[in-house]
Amino acid sequence: MKLTNGSKIAVIGGGPSGSFFSYFLLDLAKRSDTHIHLDIYEPQDYTIQGPQGCNHCGGIVSESLVQILASEGINIPTEVIQTGIDSYVMHTDVGSSKIDTPLDEKRIAAMYRGAGPLKSMGLTESSFDGFLLKLAIQNGATLINKGVTGIDIGPPKPIVKTKDGDSDAYDLVVGAVGLNPRSLKMFNELDFGFSPPQPAKTYITEFELGKDVVDTYFGNAMHVFLLNLPNLQFAAIIPKGNYVTLAMLGDKIDRDLVNSFLNAQVVKDCFPRDLELASINPCKCFPKINVIGAKQPFCDRVVLIGDCSISKLYKNGIGAAFITAKAAATTALLYGISKKDFTDHYWPACKKLDFDNAIGRFVFGVTHFIQKRKSIKRGLLRMVQKEQLKPGEKRYLSTVLWDTFTGSAPYRSILFRTLKPQFWSNLIWKSFLGLFPVKIKGYKADFNKQSRSLGKLYQHGEIIVRQGEEGATLFVIQSGKVEVVQTKDSKEVHLAILTEGDFFGEMAIFEKDVRSSTVRSIGQTRVLTIDKKTLMNRIQDDPSLTFRIIQKLSSRIRGIDHKISHIRSIDRRNWNTRPEQLDDRDKGN
Ligand SMILES: Cc1cc2nc3c(=O)[nH]c(=O)nc-3n(C[C@H](O)[C@H](O)[C@H](O)COP(=O)(O)OP(=O)(O)OC[C@H]3O[C@@H](n4cnc5c(N)ncnc54)[C@H](O)[C@@H]3O)c2cc1C
Numbered sequence: 001m002k003l004t005n006g007s008k009i010a011v012i013g014g015g016p017s018g019s020f021f022s023y024f025l026l027d028l029a030k031r032s033d034t035h036i037h038l039d040i041y042e043p044q045d046y047t048i049q050g051p052q053g054c055n056h057c058g059g060i061v062s063e064s065l066v067q068i069l070a071s072e073g074i075n076i077p078t079e080v081i082q083t084g085i086d087s088y089v090m091h092t093d094v095g096s097s098k099i100d101t102p103l104d105e106k107r108i109a110a111m112y113r114g115a116g117p118l119k120s121m122g123l124t125e126s127s128f129d130g131f132l133l134k135l136a137i138q139n140g141a142t143l144i145n146k147g148v149t150g151i152d153i154g155p156p157k158p159i160v161k162t163k164d165g166d167s168d169a170y171d172l173v174v175g176a177v178g179l180n181p182r183s184l185k186m187f188n189e190l191d192f193g194f195s196p197p198q199p200a201k202t203y204i205t206e207f208e209l210g211k212d213v214v215d216t217y218f219g220n221a222m223h224v225f226l227l228n229l230p231n232l233q234f235a236a237i238i239p240k241g242n243y244v245t246l247a248m249l250g251d252k253i254d255r256d257l258v259n260s261f262l263n264a265q266v267v268k269d270c271f272p273r274d275l276e277l278a279s280i281n282p283c284k285c286f287p288k289i290n291v292i293g294a295k296q297p298f299c300d301r302v303v304l305i306g307d308c309s310i311s312k313l314y315k316n317g318i319g320a321a322f323i324t325a326k327a328a329a330t331t332a333l334l335y336g337i338s339k340k341d342f343t344d345h346y347w348p349a350c351k352k353l354d355f356d357n358a359i360g361r362f363v364f365g366v367t368h369f370i371q372k373r374k375s376i377k378r379g380l381l382r383m384v385q386k387e388q389l390k391p392g393e394k395r396y397l398s399t400v401l402w403d404t405f406t407g408s409a410p411y412r413s414i415l416f417r418t419l420k421p422q423f424w425s426n427l428i429w430k431s432f433l434g435l436f437p438v439k440i441k442g443y444k445a446d447f448n449k450q451s452r453s454l455g456k457l458y459q460h461g462e463i464i465v466r467q468g469e470e471g472a473t474l475f476v477i478q479s480g481k482v483e484v485v486q487t488k489d490s491k492e493v494h495l496a497i498l499t500e501g502d503f504f505g506e507m508a509i510f511e512k513d514v515r516s517s518t519v520r521s522i523g524q525t526r527v528l529t530i531d532k533k534t535l536m537n538r539i540q541d542d543p544s545l546t547f548r549i550i551q552k553l554s555s556r557i558r559g560i561d562h563k564i565s566h567i568r569s570i571d572r573r574n575w576n577t578r579p580e581q582l583d584d585r586d587k588g589n
Pocket of ligand 1: 248307
């Protein structure tokens with residue numbers, strides 16, 4: 001069972017997983033000269049504000065996903081990013097602490113999944129899901145603006161039906177329906193062993209505060225709350241232009257819990273004193289989140305991806321959608337579309353996420369334990385506040401907390417980093433001190449004003465990479481351009497100009513060597529870094545990630561080849577026209 005020229009695929013659902021699948025499958029098909037017809041069925045219109053155009057989410061694109069997308073050549077446009085996050089404040093009922101990004105750079109994006117909250121003004125072209133869907137369509141997908149109401153599994157081929165009576169047969173049906181109960185039932189009834197994921201009820205709302213208030217009280221910082229409230233794992237307030245989004249994650253979150261949260265003093269303190277939160281009529285909902293993954297999300301010619309398969313516990317669900325979508329796309333195109341192909345090549349990616357979620361449950365178990373103990377919370381805050389005075393790489397607890405709440409690293413990496421005797425002895429000592437209820441120093445609300453871009457801004461002439469220095473990061477240009485130069489015998493030789501979407505610094509990643517040239521900004525340039533570790537981990541899971549890098553390197557070698565042959569031809573012409581020089585050279589030799 002293979003996809004061949006003329007094969008047809010139906011993707012049911014045009015959320016992140018459906019769009020990622022379509023984008024990567026069509027990309028791989030183009031590279032392997034296979035013509036595939038791919039239909040995306042999606043009834044939602046991402047240009048409509050409010051619930052009708054929204055896929056209900058906190059809207060954080062994690063640090064690791066921003067980096068992976070950049071290395072895939074996908075730069076999230078500025079109009080989609082509402083805020084680039086550069087810090088967060090951890091709030092507990094015994095005090096709060098501000099934690100800055102471990103790097104001097106913004107690598108987390110806050111965005112709207114749809115076109116923004118109900119009746120919001122001045123938000124255009126801002127939907128993240130709309131942006132991804134557009135990418136898939138640009139790569140050749142056809143959008144069918146209808147919901148799928150039935151599937152007949154065949155044989156010979158599955159048939160997809162819509163409400164208006166239309167039906168079509170496909171070689172492969174991809175379920176990317178999120179946690180929509182009716183759609184999950186539709187797959188469950190196909191009786192191939194699929195059992196839907198187990199969801200938990202969460203809460204999400206948007207408060208319109210105005211840009212000035214959001215800038216002053218929240219800026220570029222995300223606020224995370226670890227409060228001792230039943231069923232609440234954690235809550236986050238995320239600034240987005242005129243609005244802030246509140247997401248409450250846990251199990252069975254209801255109106256009473258939401259009210260208890262909004263009435264907690266530490267929450268009220270984040271907002272202007274005279275503001276009555278209940279009086280703002282916000283856009284709100286109680287969406288479900290995947291907490292335990294699906295069983296057997298595939299059979300011959302059918303595969304489920306994203307939230308309706310396996311997700312990431314409480315964070316980075318879009319990152320998990322990316323991982324499952326890409327694994328399913330590479331399996332379908334490179335190996336085949338039988339149950340065995342999906343078992344051998346798609347399921348391992350899901351199992352890895354599932355295993356990480358088991359560790360995540362332990363991490364959140366520990367967090368829950370801490371939430372209930374004031375002395376440990378005091379110890380934790382003291383430790384974080386002390387660490388924030390040290391340089392980035394020495395901030396153990398801060399980076400662990402950063403990754404736990406921003407979704408920037410797998411749970412296993414977070415757990416391993418805490419397995420240090422020094423870490424625990426420090427926390428136990430600080431928690432012991434925390435038994436004495438000394439007041440914790442408050443945080444200063446000196447936030448950077450919201451900005452809608454990621455990465456770091458360099459001014460004209462500023463050096464981004466210096467020849468001879470050690471480095472372990474790859475750089476992707478978000479906007480602007482840079483000049484690459486090499487110094488030899490005290491002379492500077494111009495090598496290249498690189499622009500938006502180009503990357504540099506790859507040699508220091510793949511060879512253990514110093515930077516071979518200097519790169520400096522021409523005008524203002526915004527550059528995003530990609531960590532060696534993040535890149536290597538992802539390449540290990542998904543070797544196809546290197547394709548773009550190899551493609552770029554190959555085109556650079558071709559460019560150098562052209563330059564060399566050009567120089568040679570000039571040289572040859574000079575020799576032919578000036579034979580006396582040839583004689584001179586011969587003499588010299
Ligand atoms: C409160 C909350 C906060 C969250 N915050 C974050 C966060 O900050 N960052 C993060 O990374 N993740 C977050 N998540 C998780 C994230 O929202 C999901 O993991 C992600 O949306 C999964 O993408 P998906 O494409 O699989 O599903 P979805 O985004 O749910 O998309 C499914 C799509 O399928 C369509 N569909 C459904 N049925 C049919 C049908 N029968 N026919 C055609 N189309 C259909 C729907 O219209 C929808 O567009 C959060 C989740 C919740 C609940």
